[in-house]
Structures are given as structure tokens and as C-alpha cells.
Amino acid sequence: MSDISQLTINGDRLWRSLMDLAEIGATAKGGNCRLALSPLDGQGRDLVVGWMKDAGLDITVDQIGNIFGRRPGRQPSLAPVATGSHIDTQPTGGKFDGCFGVMAGLEVMRTLNEKGLETEAPLELVIWTNEEGTRFVPVMMGSGAFCKVFPLETALSAVDVDGKAVRDELVNIGYAGKAPVPSHQIGKYFEAHIEQGPILEAEDKVIGVVTGSLGLRWYDVTVTGMEAHAGPTPMPLRRDALYAATHLMQEVVRIALDHAPQGRGTVGVANVFPASRNVIPGRVSFTVDLRHENAERLADMDARLRRACKALSDGELCGYAVDVDLQDVQHFPPTPFAPELIDAVRTQAEARGYAHMPIVTGAGHDAVYMATVSPTAMIFVPCKDGISHNEVEDARPEHLEAGANVLLGAMLAHAGLASD
Ligand SMILES: [Zn+2]
Numbered sequence: 001m002s003d004i005s006q007l008t009i010n011g012d013r014l015w016r017s018l019m020d021l022a023e024i025g026a027t028a029k030g031g032n033c034r035l036a037l038s039p040l041d042g043q044g045r046d047l048v049v050g051w052m053k054d055a056g057l058d059i060t061v062d063q064i065g066n067i068f069g070r071r072p073g074r075q076p077s078l079a080p081v082a083t084g085s086h087i088d089t090q091p092t093g094g095k096f097d098g099c100f101g102v103m104a105g106l107e108v109m110r111t112l113n114e115k116g117l118e119t120e121a122p123l124e125l126v127i128w129t130n131e132e133g134t135r136f137v138p139v140m141m142g143s144g145a146f147c148k149v150f151p152l153e154t155a156l157s158a159v160d161v162d163g164k165a166v167r168d169e170l171v172n173i174g175y176a177g178k179a180p181v182p183s184h185q186i187g188k189y190f191e192a193h194i195e196q197g198p199i200l201e202a203e204d205k206v207i208g209v210v211t212g213s214l215g216l217r218w219y220d221v222t223v224t225g226m227e228a229h230a231g232p233t234p235m236p237l238r239r240d241a242l243y244a245a246t247h248l249m250q251e252v253v254r255i256a257l258d259h260a261p262q263g264r265g266t267v268g269v270a271n272v273f274p275a276s277r278n279v280i281p282g283r284v285s286f287t288v289d290l291r292h293e294n295a296e297r298l299a300d301m302d303a304r305l306r307r308a309c310k311a312l313s314d315g316e317l318c319g320y321a322v323d324v325d326l327q328d329v330q331h332f333p334p335t336p337f338a339p340e341l342i343d344a345v346r347t348q349a350e351a352r353g354y355a356h357m358p359i360v361t362g363a364g365h366d367a368v369y370m371a372t373v374s375p376t377a378m379i380f381v382p383c384k385d386g387i388s389h390n391e392v393e394d395a396r397p398e399h400l401e402a403g404a405n406v407l408l409g410a411m412l413a414h415a416g417l418a419s420d
Pocket of ligand 1: 097098131
């Protein structure tokens, strides 16, 4: 079997595994709740690790609880071609976010076993700890520690709302591993994932060839005016912080629209002080989230937001001056994926006759951190109505099967199928 695009995974087995995993922490509305390092996350891990062992994978657990299952290659000295994702979920999460990537990787291993195929480079399946960041911050904790985005100690000392620490919860569920972080070099990394957006469905495509991730800038903005009685204070004498702030909020959306189609601008949180119906707001604080796939364009968006803040504080936007404080909270530059891995994904989608298109990821993924240390690419499949982080999250079995087939082909293209 020399043409790897003729090799296919077992779609029924993939679907059954996803549904079996989804029984752990199943919610009434058909979703999943397996918060990172909770007893249910532990049960989910036990189930999947059992499957990984059944598939003959050699298991390593590192100190942050990342799980690596290795399938040997003919050339043990080569760095592994890895794939993976996460199996922790949001409190009202779905059955596919993360779990699809892990089960697709498992299905690759099962398929190769069944067909008695060997690869030149070793293959690896990874389950990253706490991707969701719901219970413990930082988000994408396992991959972030592995890629040295933050120190291991930062991750281990993170606590949840009840004051329980990651380090103790890892022990409680039996995943406080011995291996150092990072334990080893990953040669190349592929991650299959549901899109979590509406584009593939709208474009009637089966495979998203992910070319990279949007860069992101987060800010906290505080606009300060003067609170006063809503009745006796005439309009010309006001310094209404909320009215002033709305000019900036509108500008956030305009900035994104002017950088279409990849620009994104969101005000997700806004707080008004003192929040009384008969008091003119004296202070408004709100968040800003700007994203773009191109670093220069993201820098343009940043500069324009700063100019708007200056104009507002100078009284040019709303007719009076207010104090505007802009704090940088987070900056992730755009992360392009590796051309040779993107090519493998596209080639496999093409050879297998799946309708495909290039796409960027607007959401964070373990793959985005992995791209900082190893050549990386992602494979997206559509999800119903583009909805995720929701119990109604849904995906079609044939799309998941297609995504796993592309993963199989792309991994083999890079690991090399051993011939006798
Ligand atoms: Zn995910």
C-alpha cells in the first residue's frame, strides 16, 4: 500500500469512542461537563488511557499531567510525529471540542495496528491538561507549560475558586506524572478539531486547512467622567462616562469592520459605576478584544484604538473631555502554521475528494502553543451552526471521519510509511 490516501480509518469506531467518552460527565441537555482535573476528568482520562494501552501505546505522564502515548517507529532516533488535543470540557461543554482531536489520533493508531503498518518516525498521541481554562488559569495549561510559555510552577500552583491547587488535584486523580516538562522533543504536530465557527458550514466544505491563528490583543479600558444627579444636571454640564465610553465601543467594531474579513473587535464585558438609574455614570470599565491574522494589520488596529482613546480624552469624540485609561492585558501575535504540514493537510483533503478551503483559527488551541516549538498544522471539520462551548455542540459522523482520514494521511506523509 504505497498510496497513503487509499488508507482509511474506521468512522463507526471513531463515533462509538466519542459517544462512550461522552457518557462520562454527560449533562441532561446532551453535552459534557468534565472540568479539568475533576474526578470526572480523571475517569475520562482513565477510559482513554485504557484505550491507548489497548492500542499498544507506551504511556508517559508528565508533571503537569499531560499524557503521551507513543507508537514506535522503525527509526527510534527520529522525533515523533504527534497529534492530540484535550478531553477536559467547559461546564456546559459539548462532546466534540477537544475530544474529537484525541479520538481521531487514537483512531489513526488503531487503524495502523489493524493494517499491520509501521512508520519510519514514531507516532505519538497527546492529551493536554486543562485546555479550557475554566477551572484553572492559565488556559491551555498543559501545552503552555510544555512549550515553556510560562513556568511549570505557575501552572502547578494555580488554584480554583475553592482554593484547590492544580498540584494536589493532579495527585487526587492519579495524573501527577514523573516526566519533566517538557519531557521530550515533538518533531511535528497535527491537531484535528471542530471549527467552533460557522465558516465551513456556510461554505459547504468538509475540511478546513488551517493556515494559522489570529493574533490577539486584549485591553482593559476605564473611562472616568463625573457622577451627578440625573435630574438637576443639565446636559451641557455633564461628563457622562457611559456616553463617552460608547464612542470607543463603537470604534472597536468599526476598526474590525475596516480590517475585514479577518479583523475581529469585541467588547465583552462592561461595568458602569455607580450603576444607579438616577445617577449620571461617573466611571465605565470595559474589555476590548482585537484580532487579526496579519501582524501589521493587528498593529494598525492597535494604533487606531489608541488614537481613539486619545481623541476621546481630548474631548474630540463626545463634546467633552474624560479620562481614558487603556491597559494592555494580553498580546498573542498571529501564529502562522508550518507550510509543509499545511500542504500535507491540503493534499490529503484533495486526494480524498473532500471539499476544502483555507481557514484561520480565531480560537486558542494547544496547537497554537505547539507552533512556537515544532512545525504544526490543524485540520478543521464543520460543527453544526458553528456552535461550541455549548451542550448542543454537534458534528456529523461523516465529517469527523473525513477529518480523521486527513489526519491519518498527513501524519503518514510526514512520519513515512515503512516499506518491507
Ligand atoms: Zn478545544
